[in-house]
Amino acid sequence: MDTRNTPDFVNWLRNSSPYIRAHRGRTFVVLLPGQALLEDSLASLAQDLTLLTHLGVRLVLVHDIHAQLQQRLDTLGHQLPQSNGMPVTDDTSLGLIREICGAARLEIEAVFSSGMATSAGAGPGLRLVSGNMITARPVGMRDGVDHQHSGELRRVDADTIRAQLDLGAMVVLSPVGYSATGELFYLDAGEVATGVAMALRADKLLLLTEGNTPVDTQGQGLEVLTPTEAEQTAASPSCPDELRQRLTDAVHACRGGVRRAHLINRHHDGALLQELYSRDGIGTLVTHDEYDAVRTATVDDIGGILRLITPLESEGVLVPRSREQLELLVDDFVVMERDGMVVACASLHEFSEAEAGEIACVAVHPDYRSNNRGEVLLQMLELRARRRGLRQLFALTTRTTHWFREQGYEPARLEDLPVQRQALYNYQRRSRVLIKPLER
Numbered sequence: 001m002d003t004r005n006t007p008d009f010v011n012w013l014r015n016s017s018p019y020i021r022a023h024r025g026r027t028f029v030v031l032l033p034g035q036a037l038l039e040d041s042l043a044s045l046a047q048d049l050t051l052l053t054h055l056g057v058r059l060v061l062v063h064d065i066h067a068q069l070q071q072r073l074d075t076l077g078h079q080l081p082q083s084n085g086m087p088v089t090d091d092t093s094l095g096l097i098r099e100i101c102g103a104a105r106l107e108i109e110a111v112f113s114s115g116m117a118t119s120a121g122a123g124p125g126l127r128l129v130s131g132n133m134i135t136a137r138p139v140g141m142r143d144g145v146d147h148q149h150s151g152e153l154r155r156v157d158a159d160t161i162r163a164q165l166d167l168g169a170m171v172v173l174s175p176v177g178y179s180a181t182g183e184l185f186y187l188d189a190g191e192v193a194t195g196v197a198m199a200l201r202a203d204k205l206l207l208l209t210e211g212n213t214p215v216d217t218q219g220q221g222l223e224v225l226t227p228t229e230a231e232q233t234a235a236s237p238s239c240p241d242e243l244r245q246r247l248t249d250a251v252h253a254c255r256g257g258v259r260r261a262h263l264i265n266r267h268h269d270g271a272l273l274q275e276l277y278s279r280d281g282i283g284t285l286v287t288h289d290e291y292d293a294v295r296t297a298t299v300d301d302i303g304g305i306l307r308l309i310t311p312l313e314s315e316g317v318l319v320p321r322s323r324e325q326l327e328l329l330v331d332d333f334v335v336m337e338r339d340g341m342v343v344a345c346a347s348l349h350e351f352s353e354a355e356a357g358e359i360a361c362v363a364v365h366p367d368y369r370s371n372n373r374g375e376v377l378l379q380m381l382e383l384r385a386r387r388r389g390l391r392q393l394f395a396l397t398t399r400t401t402h403w404f405r406e407q408g409y410e411p412a413r414l415e416d417l418p419v420q421r422q423a424l425y426n427y428q429r430r431s432r433v434l435i436k437p438l439e440r
């Protein structure tokens with residue numbers, strides 16, 4: 001079939017199909033910065049969120065009000081002092097918070113109503129539901145400072161939220177909670193989003209940001225972080241405050257059972273869609289590593305790697321590798337461990353002159369497949385390749401072509417490989433060649 005004249009959008013839609021399938025029926029919690037409610041771009045964001053729900057995603061939206069509160073406090077010449085890294089919310093500030101939250105919810109309802117008219121057309125649109133689903137407790141007295149109306153998240157009414165999601169509604173929550181005594185407390189919106197994501201065992205926490213993204217020491221954007229790496233990045237003195245808060249939220253969420261937390265620049269039009277429905281997301285992904293730590297292999301892992309790959313070598317799925325070969329190449333390998341057992345491995349072998357890298361020996365233990373481990377390993381190696389300045393990755397496989405294609409690899413010719421690799425090609429095995437260019 002000649003696909004040269006196929007419109008871009010057709011290809012885009014086709015390529016997004018695995019993601020649409022993967023996200024259908026999943027629960028995502030989205031944190032929206034307060035500044036977003038003050039800008040026209042809210043309309044396109046609402047349209048994208050509405051589209052997510054049409055694609056079967058169950059959404060909880062937590063909005064922040066920090067920007068609005070600061071604006072109002074500045075106008076009044078009033079301060080919201082901080083103590084122990086938390087605000088001290090007095091009566092005046094609480095009065096403003098009530099007004100701002102009320103206005104914010106109305107604003108959100110309005111923009112989603114207009115979103116229905118323009119994007120969904122006729123028919124029932126997206127229903128928004130808010131309510132007293134967050135129980136709070138006072139921060140209280142800390143180091144002799146009474147934090148007054150500042151609160152902490154105590155409990156999330158996950159059953160009610162789930163019931164609303166089951167009915168097809170989007171749940172909208174403000175950064176406030178109610179105590180058992182009927183008092184209102186001001187909460188940190190990141191804490192609310194994280195707590196709700198954990199209580200719902202959400203599949204993703206989507207943290208929209210004002211554009212701060214984590215970078216490595218060379219200034220390169222970091223696309224995938226383990227919670228430990230995210231924690232280290234947040235601890236750096238050069239980390240901007242907003243980024244520190246969002247990374248900390250992501251770490252809490254991942255350690256609390258949320259599979260993935262994404263930091264996404266809300267100023268990039270369509271960022272949510274690109275992050276969720278394309279191979280090359282544009283945000284930073286923090287994924288839990290507590291149970292399956294991904295790390296560079298050491299000689300101590302060779303026994304575990306051999307146990308994992310030997311059955312696949314016997315089946316002819318993987319090319320046989322001796323213990324000696326593995327010892328020589330062990331630095332090329334990353335492994336995932338669970339309970340001290342190597343459950344997955346993959347390697348990146350560099351062809352520096354050609355600025356290319358070969359992905360090989362990707363293996364996930366049969367009991368642990370279909371949980372994205374293979375995908376996460378590839379992402380780790382891709383990150384490693386980008387950091388080393390490689391321009392393309394390639395893989396040779398006899399049976400896993402489709403899986404690699406789903407990971408963004410395209411069929412290629414033998415001549416497209418580095419010359420040194422072409423010389424090693426096994427004509428009896430007749431592996432297919434797949435290439436993924438790495439854009440800079």
Ligand SMILES: CC(C)(COP(=O)(O)OP(=O)(O)OC[C@H]1O[C@@H](n2cnc3c(N)ncnc32)[C@H](O)[C@@H]1OP(=O)(O)O)[C@@H](O)C(=O)NCCC(=O)NCCS
Nearest residue numbers: 360361362363364369370371372373374375399400402403
């Ligand atoms: C390929 C492999 C690494 C994927 O690991 P994984 O952790 O299960 O991968 P993911 O969870 O990211 O992806 C799983 C999806 O890929 C699909 N998949 C697995 N192997 C596939 C193959 N050979 N062709 C097409 N799709 C495949 C699964 O069916 C699953 O799809 P689903 O979610 O619709 O059920 C794993 O199946 C494996 O170890 N296979 C044997 C070794 C191998 O073939 N290695 C590649 C040669 S280098």
